[in-house]
Amino acid sequence: xxxxxxxxxxxxxxxxxxxxxxxxxxxxxxxxxxxxxxxxxxxxxxxxxxxxxxxxxxxxxxxxxxxxxxxxxxxxxxxxxxxxxxxxxxxxxxxxxxxxxxxxxx
Amino acid sequence: xxxxxxxxxxxxxxxxxxxxxxxxxxxxxxxxxxxxxxxxxxxxxxxxxxxxxxxxxxxxxxxxxxxxxxxxxxxxxxxxxxxxxxxxxxxxxxxxxxxxxxxxxxxxxxxxxxxxxxxxxxxxxxxxxxxxxxxxxxxxxxxxxxxxxxxxxxxxxxxxxxxxxxxxxxxxxxxxxxxxxxxxxxxxxxxxxxxxxxxxxxxxxxxxxxxxxxxxxxxxxxxxxxxxxxxxxxxxxxxxxxxxxxxxxxxxxxxxxxxxxxxxxxxxxxxxxxxxxxxxxxxxxxxxxxxxxxxxxxxxxxxxxxxxxxxxxxxxxxxxxxxxxxxxxxxxxxxxxxxxxxxxxxxxxxxxxxxxxxxxxxxxxxxxxxxxxxxxxxxxxxxxxxxxxxxxxxxxxxxxxxxxxxxxxxxxxxxxxxxxxxxxxxxxxxxxxxxxxxxxxxxxxxxxxxxxxxxxxxxxxxxxxxxxxxxxxxx
Numbered sequence: 001x002x003x004x005x006x007x008x009x010x011x012x013x014x015x016x017x018x019x020x021x022x023x024x025x026x027x028x029x030x031x032x033x034x035x036x037x038x039x040x041x042x043x044x045x046x047x048x049x050x051x052x053x054x055x056x057x058x059x060x061x062x063x064x065x066x067x068x069x070x071x072x073x074x075x076x077x078x079x080x081x082x083x084x085x086x087x088x089x090x091x092x093x094x095x096x097x098x099x100x101x102x103x104x105x106x
Numbered sequence: 107x108x109x110x111x112x113x114x115x116x117x118x119x120x121x122x123x124x125x126x127x128x129x130x131x132x133x134x135x136x137x138x139x140x141x142x143x144x145x146x147x148x149x150x151x152x153x154x155x156x157x158x159x160x161x162x163x164x165x166x167x168x169x170x171x172x173x174x175x176x177x178x179x180x181x182x183x184x185x186x187x188x189x190x191x192x193x194x195x196x197x198x199x200x201x202x203x204x205x206x207x208x209x210x211x212x213x214x215x216x217x218x219x220x221x222x223x224x225x226x227x228x229x230x231x232x233x234x235x236x237x238x239x240x241x242x243x244x245x246x247x248x249x250x251x252x253x254x255x256x257x258x259x260x261x262x263x264x265x266x267x268x269x270x271x272x273x274x275x276x277x278x279x280x281x282x283x284x285x286x287x288x289x290x291x292x293x294x295x296x297x298x299x300x301x302x303x304x305x306x307x308x309x310x311x312x313x314x315x316x317x318x319x320x321x322x323x324x325x326x327x328x329x330x331x332x333x334x335x336x337x338x339x340x341x342x343x344x345x346x347x348x349x350x351x352x353x354x355x356x357x358x359x360x361x362x363x364x365x366x367x368x369x370x371x372x373x374x375x376x377x378x379x380x381x382x383x384x385x386x387x388x389x390x391x392x393x394x395x396x397x398x399x400x401x402x403x404x405x406x407x408x409x410x411x412x413x414x415x416x417x418x419x420x421x422x423x424x425x426x427x428x429x430x431x432x433x434x435x436x437x438x439x440x441x442x443x444x445x446x447x448x449x450x451x452x453x454x455x456x457x458x459x460x461x462x463x464x465x466x467x468x469x470x471x472x473x474x475x476x477x478x479x480x481x482x483x484x485x486x487x488x489x490x491x492x493x494x495x496x497x498x499x500x501x502x503x504x505x506x507x508x509x510x511x512x513x514x515x516x517x518x519x520x521x522x523x524x525x526x527x528x529x530x531x532x533x534x535x536x537x538x539x540x541x542x543x544x545x546x547x548x549x550x551x552x553x554x555x556x557x558x559x560x561x562x563x564x565x566x567x568x569x570x571x572x573x574x575x576x577x578x579x580x581x
Contacts, residue, residue, distance in 0.1 A: 007353055016346070019359045022125060023366035030132045033471035033481075035371060040204050041131045041141055042367050043338050045124050047148065047207075048360040049214040049345045050184075051117075051155040052352050056221040057180070058158045058173050061165035064304070065221045066173065070180045072217030077184025079211035080152075084145050085192030086203050091131070091138045093475040 040087040047080025109157040116154030117356035123147030124360050128367070134481075151356055152181075165225075184210075197476055198433040201469065202260035205253045205334045208341055212249030215344035216311065219243025222351050223302045229295040235351050236295040240288035242347030244314045249340040251318030256334050259322075269324040274388060280317040284310060321387065329386045331462060331469075332375050336383065339368025378461030381524070409560035411569045412576035414501070414536045415444075419577050421498035423454045425490065427527055428470055429463055431504015431540065432566045438477035440570035441503065445479070447577045456493070457484045458500075458527050460508035491528050500532035502553075504539065504566050510551045521549055535559045538569050 007015065030038060053076040057069030127144030130136040159174055166173065188207065195203045219239045222228040228239040258264040270276050287310040291302050325333055342364030349357025376383050418424050426445070432438060445455050457479065463470035474484060494500055502509050509529040512519040529535050530553050537554060539561060553559055562569055 007350065007355060007358065012350055012358075015355070015358055016362055019346075019362035020366040023128075023363035023368075024370055026125070026128050026132055026363070027367040027370045031134065033468045034132065034134060034137060035375065036200070036468035036472060037137060038128075038131055039335050039338055039368070039371055040200070041128060041144065042342065042364040042371070043204055043208045043211070044141070044148075045128060045144060045360050046211050046338075046342045046345045046364045048120070048124070048151060048357055049211050049218070049341075049348065050181075051151050052218045052345070052348055052354055052357050053214045054152070054155040054177060054181075055158050055352055055354070056218050057177050058170070059162050059166045059225070059227075060169055060173055060221065061163065061225060065225055066169065066176060068217050068220045068224070069173070070176050072214045072221070073177055073180035074184040075210040075217065076214035077181045078188040079207050079214060080148055080188075081185040082188030082192045082203065082207035082210070084141065084148070085189055086195070086200060086207065087131075087141045088138075088145075089192070089197075090200065090472050091141055093472055 037087060037090045040083065040090060044080065044083030044087050047076060047083050050076030050080050052076070109160040113154045113157050114355070116150050117354070120147035120151040120154075121356050121359045123150070124356075125363065128363065163227075196436075197473055198430075198436070199261070200472075201331065201334065202257045205257040205260060205330075205337070208334065208338050209250045209253030209257065212246040212253060212337065212341040212344055215246030215341065215348050216243050216250060216314070218348045218352065219246065219344075220307060220311065222348075223291065223307055224304065226301040228351055229291075229299060229302065231351070233292050233295045236292050237288070238347045239351045240291060240310075242344045242351065243311065244284050244288065245340050245347070246344035247311050247314035248318035248321065249337045249344060251315040252322040252340075253318075253334065253337045255319055255322035256330055256337065259325075260330055264323075267324050267326055270320070273320065273324060277317060277320050280313050280320065284313045284317065287313070325386060329381065332372055332381065332383065332386055335368060335372040335375055336387075339365050339372055342366075342368050375462070378525075406554050407560050409536070409562055411538075411562050411564065411572035414499075414560065414562050415573035415576040416580065417534060418448060418453065418499050418501065418536075418573075419451060419580055421453055423493075423497045423499075424448060424456075425494060425497045425500045425529075425532065426455065426457050427463075427500060427502045427505050427509060427529060428457060428459070428474065429503060429505020429508065431506075431538075433470070433473050433504070435504065435566035435568075437503070437566035437570045438473050438479075440567060440574065442474075442477045442479050444570055444574050444577065445483075447574065451577075455483060456490060458487065458490045458494075459484060460487055460505070460527055461525070463505060463508060487525060487527060494528040494531040497532040499534050499536065500529045501536045502529055502538065506539075506551055507549065509537075509553050510549060512549060512552050516552075519549055529553060530556055530559075533558065536562055538562045538564070538566055540565060 053072030057073050060066040060069045124144050124147050127140045130140030162170055219242050222239050228236045287306060342361045346358050346361030346365055349361055372383060448455050459470050507521055509527050511530050513521045513524045513526045516522060535558055537559060554561060
């Protein structure tokens with residue numbers, strides 16, 4: 001089965017367009033109380049950069065590339081893990097105990 | 107290769123989980139589960155990325171064993187350090203941690219750009235890919251050094267706004283220099299060069315990092331949340347660009363979504379502060395004083411915490427304005443204890459939250475939620491600002507710029523035009539403050555000099571303890 005991904009030219013632009021609108025729509029109607037957690041959450045999501053750095057390190061063909069790749073993975077992993085922990089801790093507080101107005105049950 | 111198919115399938119699922127998780131994070135009810143869903147996507151993507159090891163380029167094959175070992179070490183160190191530091195950091199210090207982690211993401215994107223340019227992978231794919239690699243590297247490096255400066259400022263390691271003579275020209279020159287080097291590399295890709303000279307790449311990233319530093323140093327602390335949000339969007343964009351270079355759809359989609367969502371968040375935050383993003387980046391907010399301080403009439407009056415507490419005890423309607431000082435003193439729990447005593451007495455208590463209370467929009471809500479304050483007595487600026495005129499007492503705890511009437515009247519003030527909470531309209535205002543210092547923007551606060559304002563000096567935590575004691579002794 002041949003299903004390799006090649007993203008070039010207009011296909012790339014279409015993906016960019018659709019993803020950009022998706023991000024805009026998801027954030028569009030968010031209450032102000034969630035701005036900080038959401039910034040933190042989106043900070044976590046671009047931690048996906050770690051997989052790119054992993055590819056770069058695995059394909060490193062010289063010592064210099066190994067060093068840069070190592071740093072890349074280190075930083076990317078920090079972004080992903082730190083972003084997750086911090087976001088999770090913030091959102092932890094939105095959990096129970098509120099007889100709140102806007103927080104109806106799902 | 108079958109491993110390629112597995113990786114692509116894993117990325118597809120991961121991309122779905124990111125979007126679904128982010129969507130759930132956008133509502134207070136489902137937010138908690140949202141981050142867990144997105145986290146699952148991340149674990150899946152990282153696990154799948156190990157499969158890259160089965161299909162490396164010919165020139166990397168001799169290095170593969172070392173590379174895998176390095177990979178495991180780097181992942182372990184990165185995750186371990188970030189996990190522990192993220193768990194340990196106090197809630198009040200969250201904003202700078204977000205800045206730090208964001209800078210790391212930008213650095214990772216820049217590192218990918220560097221390896222792709224050095225190894226010749228980017229050049230082999232033609233000028234378009236080369237341009238994207240360069241732009242991603244530039245934006246990522248700016249996000250890295252800029253976020254580090256933002257972190258240092260919020261963490262109190264760097265307090266002064268710092269600028270060079272002709273600062274904006276230096277920035278413009280750096281940007282032009284980076285773009286020029288990028289253009290040179292692109293031309294090399296067009297004429298079919300196989301590798302980029304190391305020196306050129308080094309200079310390119312040095313210039314980009316310097317640009318990030320110089321863009322951020324002149325910006326005052328009050329604007330830092332907007333700047334962090336902007337760099338967050340930058341990193342997203344850099345990740346998306348490098349995703350195109352690596353033909354990695356998960357990076358493209360996640361990066362682009364963050365880029366656009368982050369841009370929108372930045373605009374929303376800037377709007378809440380009545381600031382324009384371009385003004386923040388290119389202006390002097392938080393800079394030197396304009397020398398108009400001397401015109402303020404009146405004197406500051408000090409008063410005891412217990413007196414203030416007693417007058418609130420006998421009031422009908424009290425509005426509390428919490429600020430960063432409250433958070434620093436970790437006094438939100440004591441504050442809520444005091445509020446419950448007032449409520450038992452039948453006093454109507456509400457919280458008024460300025461859009462930028464704390465250090466980021468929504469930061470104060472997080473801190474109050476931590477103390478267990480129910481949502482229904484916490485109000486936004488638009489909802490509560492009219493009610494100050496009917497309030498018997500308004501008490502400001504560790505907030506300053508967001509209650510400064512100069513924002514309404516004094517055109518020369520750097521905070522002019524920012525929406526503020528109308529504390530000056532309450533019958534009596536108390537301001538709990540550690541000393542007579544100025545706010546984060548460095549502007550003198552006219553509110554403190556008004557006839558119906560009394561200052562309660564002291565650490566917010568200690569003041570709250572005194573207030574609780576005073577009220578308890580009454581009843």
